[in-house]
Amino acid sequence: MSIQIFILGALTEGEHSPYDVKKKIVEVLNNKIEKASEGSLYYQFDVLCKKGYIEKKEVVHSDNRPNKTLYGITAAGRDKLIEDIYAEFQNFTSVPALYTSLLFSDVVDKQKLSYLVEECIQKLKKRSNDSVISNAHLIPENKKKSIELISNHILDYLEKDIHWMENLLLYLREQED
Template sequence: MSIQIFILGALSEGNYYPYDIKKRIGKHLDQTDAKITEGTIYYNFEVLLKKGLIEKVETIQTENRPDKTTYGITEKGRHSLEESIYKVFQKFTNVQSLYAALVHLDKVDNQKIAYLIEDIIEKMNKRLEYIDSHTPQEIDLQEDLKDALFLMRDHAYHSIQSDVLWLQKLLHHVQRRVLKS
């Protein structure tokens, strides 16, 4: 879904060839481990085309070269982009799942995004409280297993805590966008 959000977001700004989109995605994903192949891009263009979210704008034919097709977004695609961005926040799984949506915050109601982020932070804080309140008691386990459980708990707690701090920064950023509009 995030690739489709990125494609729709780029096409909402103008018409592009799939290869142009691949280069744009590459620029945004350079800091991550994600790798996008041309096959993935072309497959997602086909999916979006079949759904009526994008349309072919122009096909350029030249000798000894494959056809180059330019695509644009449809009104249905603009609506789908907006709904997809909201859905990413509503179904939050991890910080990385938000990356494609972050690039296109200018295409949605940032007040609504702020509420969704506040909801995510609240849920994450409840997870932290749960971990705090369920510290493993002294139970009869092998020492290695007990150490492993404490290390896993510690990692989970600090990972969630780190995500909450990042989400608070994101919330502050989105709230500033709301004030500017």
């Protein structure tokens, strides 16, 4: 979904061709969006166009280059973008999965997004609590140190993610005003 969010978000900022959006993905996210190959990007443009979320605006002709089709977002596309951003936070799995949605969070209600971020923080805290080994007496002696190291690593990452989400929450609350 993040590639569609990126396309729709980019089109809220103006008309673009698939090639222009690909350049933005490389510039902004260092091409870290899953399935952001040129072929899949053009496919996603076709999908979004068929669903009425974007539309062809203009074909730019050039003598020494192939024609370039510029696309714009529709009202339905703006609604879809907002819906998808909320869904990314509601279905939170990891912090990196939120990066694309965060880039275009200026189009959503900050108060609602703050509420969703609070829910994400609670999920992370629950994961952190669930990660604590409560049945240490059941672990074979020769595995205890390995499991302790694994558990500590998991907890360290969860603490960093919680801290990041809390900073995001502060940022969003500042934007609410």
